[in-house]
Amino acid sequence: MGSAVEAMKTGAYDYIEKPFEPEEFQMVFNRATEHARLLKEVKLLRQRQNECDAGEIIGSSASIRKLQSTIQRIAGFDTTVLITGETGTGKELVARAIHRMSKRKDGIFMAVNCAALPESILESELFGHEKGAFTGATNQKKGILETASGGTLFLDEINSTTPNFQAKLLRALEEGTIIRVGGTKPVKIDIRVIAASNINLLEEVRAGRFRADLYYRLNVVNLEIPPLRKRKEDIPLLAHYFLNRFSKKYHKEIKTISHGVMEKLLQYNWPGNVRELENTIERAVLMQSGNELTGVELPDALVTDIEDSDDQIVSIAEMEEALIRRALQRFQGRRDLAASALGISTATLWRKMKLYGIG
Numbered sequence: 001m002g003s004a005v006e007a008m009k010t011g012a013y014d015y016i017e018k019p020f021e022p023e024e025f026q027m028v029f030n031r032a033t034e035h036a037r038l039l040k041e042v043k044l045l046r047q048r049q050n051e052c053d054a055g056e057i058i059g060s061s062a063s064i065r066k067l068q069s070t071i072q073r074i075a076g077f078d079t080t081v082l083i084t085g086e087t088g089t090g091k092e093l094v095a096r097a098i099h100r101m102s103k104r105k106d107g108i109f110m111a112v113n114c115a116a117l118p119e120s121i122l123e124s125e126l127f128g129h130e131k132g133a134f135t136g137a138t139n140q141k142k143g144i145l146e147t148a149s150g151g152t153l154f155l156d157e158i159n160s161t162t163p164n165f166q167a168k169l170l171r172a173l174e175e176g177t178i179i180r181v182g183g184t185k186p187v188k189i190d191i192r193v194i195a196a197s198n199i200n201l202l203e204e205v206r207a208g209r210f211r212a213d214l215y216y217r218l219n220v221v222n223l224e225i226p227p228l229r230k231r232k233e234d235i236p237l238l239a240h241y242f243l244n245r246f247s248k249k250y251h252k253e254i255k256t257i258s259h260g261v262m263e264k265l266l267q268y269n270w271p272g273n274v275r276e277l278e279n280t281i282e283r284a285v286l287m288q289s290g291n292e293l294t295g296v297e298l299p300d301a302l303v304t305d306i307e308d309s310d311d312q313i314v315s316i317a318e319m320e321e322a323l324i325r326r327a328l329q330r331f332q333g334r335r336d337l338a339a340s341a342l343g344i345s346t347a348t349l350w351r352k353m354k355l356y357g358i359g
């Protein structure tokens with residue numbers, strides 16, 4: 001018995017006492033192989049979990065936390081979802097997260113950019129076509145709505161589709177069937193549609209550019225992702241998240257972000273949103289040596305803003321007042337950030353605010 005304990009301690013999976021029956025040996029052997037299989041599976045799941053972490057929605061702002069909790073609540077239901085947000089705010093990231101948290105997670109996640117394809121191609125890609133449906137349709141072809149059955153279809157830039165296409169999509173969603181281009185027979189489909197738009201779709205409806213019926217069908221759940229400039233408190237978290245990711249990727253040891261760089265990141269208004277931040281950090285990591293990120297390249301936001309404004313001549317004082325108001329507005333009243341954006345001390349900012357009667 002002593003040697004059995006010893007064997008287990010050194011990593012043996014099990015032991016059999018002699019003499020043993022063949023069935024007994026078979027049983028232990030089966031258990032051992034099952035054990036090995038489970039270990040492998042755990043490893044695979046851990047790996048998949050890590051990959052999932054790469055799709056994590058980072059952010060601590062109220063809007064992102066609300067988004068995270070809404071996703072949790074709705075992911076499990078098979079409703080259509082409409083995601084709106086400027087370019088680079090994370091619409092696809094959110095769509096993937098919903099898919100991963102849904103019952104369809106083992107099915108396909110298919111992303112189609114509606115703006116990238118002309119209507120006829122988009123239609124035959126999605127709905128498929130029968131043989132001879134149009135010149136070049138030499139074979140019957142199943143569309144994505146059929147082939148991605150059991151999965152999720154992400155329709156990006158849905159706003160750029162035509163009314164004709166919108167009507168077909170609506171019918172497919174309402175009836176759960178499609179008719180292939182050139183066909184007559186309805187085919188059952190089982191797909192969850194998540195649509196995204198980088199412009200306000202309701203305005204498109206009001207302007208008559210988007211079908212109201214499809215809008216209401218898609219809008220069962222509407223997730224709005226605010227631009228990064230409206231949730232600047234997410235910048236430090238995101239910046240560190242990307243720093244870690246790219247440090248790892250490029251085998252660097254950069255662990256921290258210098259105060260100066262962080263200030264620059266907070267000052268900038270990120271027209272390209274999180275994607276722009278991600279690319280900025282990636283570039284900075286590549287250029288950096290040592291263990292702190294001390295440099296970052298960004299367009300000068302304030303200067304561009306002045307150049308963009310109308311070319312009326314105003315007094316320096318007026319200009320100064322306008323700049324201060326704008327900076328305070330941009331940083332939601334945070335004087336420390338506004339002052340550093342303006343290149344003045346908080347004391348000076350305070351004094352000038354009193355002078356112009358701001359605040």
Ligand SMILES: Nc1ncnc2c1ncn2[C@@H]1O[C@H](COP(=O)(O)OP(=O)(O)OP(=O)(O)O)[C@@H](O)[C@H]1O
Nearest residue numbers: 056057058086087088089090091092093198274275
């Ligand atoms: N909250 C977030 N946390 C972590 N990464 C994010 C977040 N938001 C966006 N990203 C990253 O930013 C990049 C752009 O996101 P995504 O492609 O989802 O944006 P999008 O809204 O679909 O943009 P577009 O309108 O240009 O298609 C991706 O690499 C994504 O992983």
Ligand SMILES: [Mg+2]
Nearest residue numbers: 088091092156
């Ligand atoms: Mg996208």
